[in-house]
Amino acid sequence: MSGRFDTKEYRARLRRAQKLMADQQLGALFLTTEPEVRYFTGFLTRFWESPTRPWFLIVPATGEPVAVIPSIGAALMGKTWISDIRCWSAPDPSDDGVSLVIDALKETGGPVGVPKGHESHVRMPLGDLERIAQAVDLTDDRGIIRSLRELKSPAEIDRIETACQIAGRAFQRVPEIAAKGVPLAQVFRDFQRLCLEEGADWVPYLAGGAGPSGYDDVISPATDRPLNTGDVLMLDTGLVHAGYFCDFDRNWSIGKPAPATRAAYGKLIEATRAGFEAAKPGARACDVFQAMDRIVGSGDAGRLGHGLGMQLTEWPSLIPADDTELRPGMVLTLEPGIQTQARRILVHEENIVITETGARMISPPAPGELPVL
Numbered sequence: 001m002s003g004r005f006d007t008k009e010y011r012a013r014l015r016r017a018q019k020l021m022a023d024q025q026l027g028a029l030f031l032t033t034e035p036e037v038r039y040f041t042g043f044l045t046r047f048w049e050s051p052t053r054p055w056f057l058i059v060p061a062t063g064e065p066v067a068v069i070p071s072i073g074a075a076l077m078g079k080t081w082i083s084d085i086r087c088w089s090a091p092d093p094s095d096d097g098v099s100l101v102i103d104a105l106k107e108t109g110g111p112v113g114v115p116k117g118h119e120s121h122v123r124m125p126l127g128d129l130e131r132i133a134q135a136v137d138l139t140d141d142r143g144i145i146r147s148l149r150e151l152k153s154p155a156e157i158d159r160i161e162t163a164c165q166i167a168g169r170a171f172q173r174v175p176e177i178a179a180k181g182v183p184l185a186q187v188f189r190d191f192q193r194l195c196l197e198e199g200a201d202w203v204p205y206l207a208g209g210a211g212p213s214g215y216d217d218v219i220s221p222a223t224d225r226p227l228n229t230g231d232v233l234m235l236d237t238g239l240v241h242a243g244y245f246c247d248f249d250r251n252w253s254i255g256k257p258a259p260a261t262r263a264a265y266g267k268l269i270e271a272t273r274a275g276f277e278a279a280k281p282g283a284r285a286c287d288v289f290q291a292m293d294r295i296v297g298s299g300d301a302g303r304l305g306h307g308l309g310m311q312l313t314e315w316p317s318l319i320p321a322d323d324t325e326l327r328p329g330m331v332l333t334l335e336p337g338i339q340t341q342a343r344r345i346l347v348h349e350e351n352i353v354i355t356e357t358g359a360r361m362i363s364p365p366a367p368g369e370l371p372v373l
Contacts, residue, residue: 003044003243005155007081013040014065016148021061024142027110029059030101030132032123035310036115036145040065042080044243046202047073053090054124056101060108068100098128102135113141119315120145146315151329156244156309157353160331161362163200163246164351167237168364170194171250178373180229180254184210185222187233195239205238205312208249213261214344218249218337229255232346233373238312245312247333248349248363252373264340265370268348271295271336275305275318279332279352279359285322288334292318296338305333308351330354331362 017029017040031037034048037057048055056068067082070090077085086100105112114122117140122129132138152160170191177190187210192203208222209215210233218236227233236249251265271292278291292304307314308331316324318332326332332354337347351363 002042002079003038004042004080009153009155010040010042010081012153013148014059017059017144018061020142020144020147021059021113024113024144025110026113026139026142026144027061028105028108028112029141029144030105030112030114030138031057031059031145033121034123035149037067038243038310039145039149041067041077041082043067043073043077043082045073045076054096054128056097056124058101058104058108061110066104068097068104070097096125096128098131102132105132105136111137111139113144114138115145116140117143117146119313149309150307150315150324151327152309152331152353153329157329157331157362159242159244160246160308160351160353163239163241163244164248164363166199166241167195167239167246167248169198170200170237170239171235171364173198174235174250174252175373178227178233178252178254180373181226183222183224183226184208184233185224187227187235188222191235191237195237199241200239201241201243203237203239205245205247206235208233208235210234210254211344213258214264214340214346216343216345218345218347227254230258232257232261232370234347236347236349244310245308246351246363247308247312248351249347250366250371251346251348252371254373256372257370261340261346262370264338264346265348266368267296267338268336268346269366269368271338272334272348272350275334275336276350276352276359276361279326279334279354281326281328281354281356281358283326285316285318285324285326286320288326288332289318289320289322292334292336293320296336303335304337305335305349307331308333326354328354328356 071087305318335349
C-alpha cells in the first residue's frame, strides 16, 4: 500500500495548520523529519533510513506546501498531492538544498516556525541550519505540529486499528513458534515472519525478553538462550501498516507459572483496566498514570504509556508531570509494569483511542489469565 490518504485528508490538515499559524502570526512551518513531511504530503518511503540526503517541506500560512527534496525522490513525491516540488542533485556538500530552501522560505514573508519542544529534532546538518537561520527569521512553531498530530482522524485511527489486528493475529500464532527449548532469538525471527504473513508492511520494532518469573529488561536484543520451564516470554511489537504503527505486547508462561507470577500478571491486567477507565475526555495524561501507578507502581520505566501513530512513540507521555488533556481522537498505549522478584519484571501493553464518551480498546484484549505454552 502506498500509505497515501485521499487528498481531502491532507487539505484538512493544511487548513488546520494555517489557522494555527495565523493565530500565532507565523509565515510558514519548516519541516525536516519523516513523520512531519509525511503528515502533510503522504510521502512514504524507507529511503529515510539513509542519512545522506536531507528532505524539506515548507508549509506556508497561505497557499500550498512546497517540497524541497533530492531529485531521487521527485517521481514519488509527484505521485502525492503536492504540486510545487523543487529538486537538486543530492548529495551536494556545497549546497545540499539550502539555497532552494532559503528562496522558498523568503517567499512566505514572515517568521518561520520549526518544531522545538520535547520529542522534536531537526534532520539536517547543523551548518546548513545555521545558514538558513542567518537568511530568514527562524523561531519555534508554538507547538502547532504537536497539537495537530496528537489528534488522529478517523482514517488514521482505522490504519492503527488495522495494524493492531495484524499483530493480534500474529500473537495468536505464537504457539506455532515458541516452546521449551526454542532459542529466544529464533522466536524473534519467526514472530517477525508471522507479522509479515498476517499483513504487516514491515516490522521495524520488536522487543521482548524471557526468563524465570519474568525478564530483566524489555529493550535488549534477543539471545540464543533456549526457553525453559518457568520462564515468562514477552514479545512487544511495533509493526507498520500503511505508514502507521501498533505498539502492544503479550506474555506467555513456559509451563505452569508460579503462583506469584500468575498473581503479578493479574495485577497488570487490573492496572490496565484502571488506566482504561481513567482515560476519558477531559482527564489528563497524569491522571491515567496515577490510576495505574496506584496498583503496580511505576518502577524504573519512567512512564506507563504514550501516544501512538506514525511513530512508535508520540506525545503525550503517561507520567506524573504530563498534564496534557485527553481529547477525542488521541491514540494511546497503556503500559504498566510490575516487579516479580529482584531484577525481574513483567510488562503489559494495550492500545486505546479516546472517544467522546471514554476509551475504546483497539488492540485485541489480552486474556485475563497468563497463557501457558
